Amino acid sequence: AAVMAGALPSPHILIVLLLYSLGAHGIMTLNDFKAVEGDRATGLRSLPVVLGERPAALLASAVMAIPQAVVIALMVAWGHTISAIAVSVMLAVQLCLMPKLVSAPAKNAPWYNATGVSLYVFGMMAAALGLGGYV
DSSP states (O other): OHHHHTSOOOHHHHHHHHHHHHHHHHHHHHHHGGGHHHHHHHTOOOHHHHHOHHHHHHHHHHHHHHHHHHHHHHHHHTTOHHHHHHHHHHHHHHHHHHHHHHHSHHHHHHHHHHHHHHHHHHHHHHHHHHHTTOO
């Protein structure tokens, strides 16, 4: 779209894009829980291997939650209240799900990928709709 328009997206879009991209690092860490034993056996230094499973799950949770909290604050500041509320609801539910993830990360990462990550993506869509002027 940016190429077709011949210009960069607005700074607001770029900031939200950057924040959600940073949060995606937490999603990538969740994927590392699928192969913790294999990573240990082969010497691959994934975050769950280096930090331990629980600390890596806490880090992944924070890395996903903090950018969303910043997005919420920015959406409010920019007058996108409905989108901010939608992202807030998605984040609140994620925060309720995170203790189960942290309690047994290797076991619960696939479950959190289906629930928490889906909510992360829905929040991203809500932010995009607000920035696009649709809500």
